[in-house]
Amino acid sequence: MAEQSTAVYGGQAVIEGVMFAGRNVHVTAVRRKNQEIAFYEVPKKTSSNRFLAILKKIPFVRGIVGIVESAAKGSQHLNFSAEAYAEDETEPEGTEKKAEKEKEKWSLSMILGVAVVGVLSFVVGKLIFVSVPAFLESVIFGHAFSNKILHNLLEGVIKIGLLLFYLWFISKTPLMKRLFQYHGAEHKVISAYEAGAELTVGNVQKFTRLHYRCGSSFIIFTVLVGVVLYSFPIFTWDTIWERIWMRIVLLPAVIGISYEVLxxxxxxxxxxxxxxxxxxxxxxxxxxxxxPNDDQVAVSIASFNRMRELDRQLRVS
Known part of the structure; x- marks a missing residue:
């Protein structure tokens, strides 16, 4: 019980499955076409753990370290789930079905790309998310008034608007909808575990799909923190390019502060x-x-239980 009260776990939805990160191992479970659950297990390297453990104890630095680590691990597990999905979809079928599958696989490639960009957004794609709203606000409202705080607020509104449209748009794709269902299943399992409930499908389904400690929350906090940070008098600008460059330079600070807010x-x-x-x-x-449906919750539970089992084994060894 002591372990349950102190252990903090995180996870990530992948194609037809869920990844959970433990202290010593990352585990992904995916539902194959034959309904079996396949596992992908990656122990953490002890040599790098000591250095990372030190960095993760430093406020405002640990957030940046966590994002980089999540990007590296997340893409690895996404690739595993995508390969498993592709294998299941290449079975011999009729010509008409093959054409449909090819179209679906093209959609998967697009969606997987979106998912990977989502994971890497804080090291690469985040630059675009920072630069485009600043550029748009400058073009639309740049000469309307001189109040920098108001400019920053409008920039934040544009960011949130673009983010909401982006998420709404991709959620209309069937495969991405399933990915979001697995995201909900991940949250339900963590919430059930933190509440001390037995991890059965029936119990887990009673919990909310929303969780305070989620990457989605982190994204919205980067927008809000950015508005506040950019409004400090020391961070002023004269041209649109100075404004964009300042956003990029301040990105590590925004990430670090947002993580602490989360x-x-x-x-x-x-x-x-x-x-x-x-x-x-x-x-x-x-x-x-x-x-999520019951099958998706079952996959999430299987991933979480396997992660905790391996965590205990690796800790003992």
């Missing part, structure tokens, strides 16, 4: 009034998660 809102989620501080992230999760 941890803070998670720690305060049981306090009646302060729990509302995390609601913007929960609202965004209404788009990035969907209610």
């Amino acid at each position: 941890r803070w809102t998670n720690a305060l989620r049981d306090i009646p009034i302060l729990r509302y501080l995390g609601y913007p992230g929960l609202w965004l999760q209404l788009l990035t998660t969907k209610e």
Whole structure:
């Protein structure tokens, strides 16, 4: 019980499955076409663990380290799930069905690309997400007024608008909808575990698909933190290019602070009034998660249980 009260686990939805990260291992479980559950297990390297463990204890630095680590591990597990999916979809079939599958696989490639960009957004794609809204705001409102704080607020509104449209658009794709269902299944399992409930499909389904400690919440916090940070008088600009360059330079600071805000809102989620501080992230999760079915929850439970089992074995050894 002591372990359950202190252990903090995270996860990630993949194609037809879920990845969970433990202290010593990352485990992905995916549902194959024959309904069997396949596992992909990657132990953490001890040599790098000590150095990373030190960095992860440093406030404002640990967030950046966590993003880079998640990007590396996440893409690896996404590739495994995509390959498993591709193998299942290459079985001999009729010509008409083959054409349909080829179209579906093209969609998968597009969606997988979107998912990978989502994982890597804080090291590569985030630059675009930072630059484009600043550029658009400058073009549309640049000469309308001189108040920099108001410019920053409008930039934040444009960012949120683009983000919501992006998520709404990709959620219309059937495969991405299933990915969002697995995202919901991941959250339900973590919530059930943190509540001390037995991890059965019936029990897990009773929990919410929204969770305070989610990457979706982190994204919205980067927007809000950015608006505040950019408004400091020291971070002024004269041209649109200075404005964009400043956003890029301040990106590590925005990430580091946003991670601390995420941890803070998670720690305060049981306090009646302060729990509302995390609601913007929960609202965004209404788009990035969907209610999972029982089979998807079963895969998530299998991944989580296998991760904890291997975690114990590796810790003992």
